[in-house]
Amino acid sequence: MTAISRIAPVRRLLGGLLLGGSALAAQPALAEEISIACGAGDAADYCPIAARQWAEETGHEVNIVSTPNDTTEKLSLYQQLLGSQSSDIDVIMVDIVWPGLLADHLVDLSEHLPEDATAGFFPALVENNTVDGRLVAMPWFTDAGLLYYRQDLLEKHGFEVPETWQELTEIAQAVQAAEREAGNDDFWGYTFQGRAYEGLTCNALEWVVSHGGGTIVDAEGNVTIDNARAAEALDLAASWIGTITPEGALNHTEEETRGIFQSGNALFLRNWPYVWSLASGEGSAVAGKVGMAPLPHGPEGEPAATLGGWNWAVSRYSEHPEIAADLVAFITSEAQQKAHAIQMGMNPTIEALYQDEEVLASNPSMSDFYATLTNGVPRPATVTATDYPRVSNAFFNRVHEVLSGNQDGAAAVQQLQGELRRLSRRW
Structure with missing residues (x-):
């Protein structure tokens, strides 16, 4: 109570x-x-x-x-x-x-x-x-998705902060291989929130928008998710699981991913601003080694951060x-x-x-x-009103299926388009 x-x-x-x-x-x-x-x-x-x-x-x-x-x-x-x-x-x-x-x-x-x-x-x-x-409502304080990175490891291995998701993928692969060869078998290239929950909606919206794939539902209430760029974004994210991202990410939320990064076992992390003070603070294994940057973008898009x-x-x-x-x-x-x-x-x-x-x-x-x-991107909550929880639930569950290898991006966005269009009759 x-x-x-x-x-x-x-x-x-x-x-x-x-x-x-x-x-x-x-x-x-x-x-x-x-x-x-x-x-x-x-x-x-x-x-x-x-x-x-x-x-x-x-x-x-x-x-x-x-x-x-x-x-x-x-x-x-x-x-x-x-x-x-x-x-x-x-x-x-x-x-x-x-x-x-x-x-x-x-x-x-x-x-x-x-x-x-x-x-x-x-x-x-x-x-x-x-x-x-x-x-x-009046805005009080805000958050947006960010890319955290190990500045020391990028410098050690001769890389710059990635600007595209493809660059992130390639750099993560290279540094992960080098660090594991040096003896850290628990090291990963990238960690993000992959559990089927609202946090995955935030991550996946950033992937889709930054690939030029729209915002799931546009400002007029039209469902826009069924397109090739959205499918491409989800397929790329699925390719990370088990390669540069631990399979456990399929059940990770913010704190699990912060733990991996802050313990020194990840090169890149997607998370919220609160991580900065914790990762840089006393007792952190990566204090003084962390950088922060906008999230990468796809070949046809701009950086996007879910608000x-x-x-x-x-x-x-x-x-x-x-x-x-x-x-x-x-x-x-x-x-x-x-x-x-x-x-x-x-x-x-x-x-x-x-x-x-x-x-x-x-x-x-x-x-x-x-x-x-x-460059913050709001979730389509205002336009979908009382149906937003259903929209988000459908989105993150379909994305989770792609990440789990049970469906490819094209099939997922096509199925999601139908699910959301049926809901959109109520908006």
């Missing part, structure tokens, strides 16, 4: 920064109580800090609601509360693929925020959070939607995002912060990550 506790307004300074951003006048005539669903309440959860600061600035009270870490469990909790039209929670933290799924239960924030509320945010993230012309991240929304059943929207504006303000980036290492959704000297001093890799975000 979720735990709800009242947090009295307190004045807080974080890291010497005076944090602000509330649109309401301080000390309102009538203080209200707002409930916000944060994370799991661990040390990495910045939400309670920001909520307390907002309460101090506005004079309102705030209830902190701890929610499960697991995204599936979190979504289930939200669906239960929203489905019952409960007013118990006013503000909720939503995954990047949930706006379309939950839109009917969320307030149009543009009705409560200034006209320029989204100015300066990454346009792709704002677009992702806009459903049928309604701004149902991840979290956003803030207001429940349609809130008794105080305007005040709740002000809390959303406060948490997603530039000052709060700057503190979040400096104190927690999270990636802002406001473009200017990637040129901020204090942010870059705390994490120099932020400047490199900016280019990746500008």
